[in-house]
Amino acid sequence: MNVKKITQFGMLIGVAFILSYIENMIPFYIGIYGVKLGLANIVTVLVLYRFGGREALQISILRVLLVSFTFGNLYSLSYSLAGSLLSGIVMVTLMKTKKFSTVGISIAGGVAHNIGQLIVAMIVLEMKELLYYGGVLIISGSITGFFIGIAAKTTLSKWKN
Amino acid sequence: MKKNDFILVLVMVVLAGAFFIGREFVFSENNLVVQVKVEGQVYKTVSLREDIFLEIVNSKGKKNVLEIKDGKASITHADCPNQYCVHHKEISKAGESIICLPNQVVVSIKGDEEAELDAVS
Numbered sequence: 642m643n644v645k646k647i648t649q650f651g652m653l654i655g656v657a658f659i660l661s662y663i664e665n666m667i668p669f670y671i672g673i674y675g676v677k678l679g680l681a682n683i684v685t686v687l688v689l690y691r692f693g694g695r696e697a698l699q700i701s702i703l704r705v706l707l708v709s710f711t712f713g714n715l716y717s718l719s720y721s722l723a724g725s726l727l728s729g730i731v732m733v734t735l736m737k738t739k740k741f742s743t744v745g746i747s748i749a750g751g752v753a754h755n756i757g758q759l760i761v762a763m764i765v766l767e768m769k770e771l772l773y774y775g776g777v778l779i780i781s782g783s784i785t786g787f788f789i790g791i792a793a794k795t796t797l798s799k800w801k802n
Numbered sequence: 803m804k805k806n807d808f809i810l811v812l813v814m815v816v817l818a819g820a821f822f823i824g825r826e827f828v829f830s831e832n833n834l835v836v837q838v839k840v841e842g843q844v845y846k847t848v849s850l851r852e853d854i855f856l857e858i859v860n861s862k863g864k865k866n867v868l869e870i871k872d873g874k875a876s877i878t879h880a881d882c883p884n885q886y887c888v889h890h891k892e893i894s895k896a897g898e899s900i901i902c903l904p905n906q907v908v909v910s911i912k913g914d915e916e917a918e919l920d921a922v923s
Binding site for chain 2: 714716717720740741742744745748749752762765766767768770771772773775776777779780782783
């Protein structure tokens with residue numbers, strides 16, 4: 642790892658952290674638990690395209706740890722980690738197929754994030770009834786993923802080395 | 803966006819649709835009860851027809867207050883940091899639930915026949 646990469650990674654984790662913080666400040670309750678913007682995912686998508694899958698996973702895990710230790714608790718850590726890991730793995734896999742655009746990959750990532758969280762919630766709370774929310778979470782993940790994808794795409798096109 | 807992206811979106815819509823249709827069949831609407839679970843265990847089950855206030859206390863002494871009024875259940879007070887459960891909309895249909903993660907409290911509405919839920923898994 643050279644100095645340039647280290648600095649860029651540091652900046653990107655900082656940006657992801659701040660985006661998570663901003664998301665915490667915006668009241669975005671539509672009345673269903675688990676529906677949120679996922680702003681920090683912009684950074685994951687950026688890193689995925691600029692550096693690669695491994696780096697994207699590393700940065701998103703680091704971000705989740707930092708954010709959970711700062712604002713959350715052990716429970717929020719397990720949900721966020723499951724969501725980010727599943728989302729990251731799905732996005733990396735889809736990118737390798739080269740069949741989807743940035744927006745498509747971001748949509749898949751958003752949906753995977755919600756599904757990962759739903760699975761952990763079902764395990765922790767021992768409630769398979771939570772599947773009731775499956776449909777809503779797929780739709781909300783697609784919509785937020787779409788906008789996150791547009792934001793990431795716009796940023797990528799303006800990012801010069 | 804590429805053509806595959808649209809296929810992806812279409813798959814998501816179909817999948818979500820399947821969930822919406824599926825839940826109509828699985829969760830029946832008669833004789834609804836409100837089940838309160840704390841730390842994975844059933845704490846109390848009350849009818850959705852009665853208007854009550856119920857104080858829910860978990861093993862760490864943390865409290866949530868459940869209110870049932872006019873066939874709708876909501877959490878009116880919680881001593882948890884994020885207050886998601888208090889902001890959650892009222893629930894009144896089978897299968898809906900309000901969850902307080904920090905206190906590990908789940909308030910969910912169920913039909914009287916439990917056997918139906920087992921059929922899903």
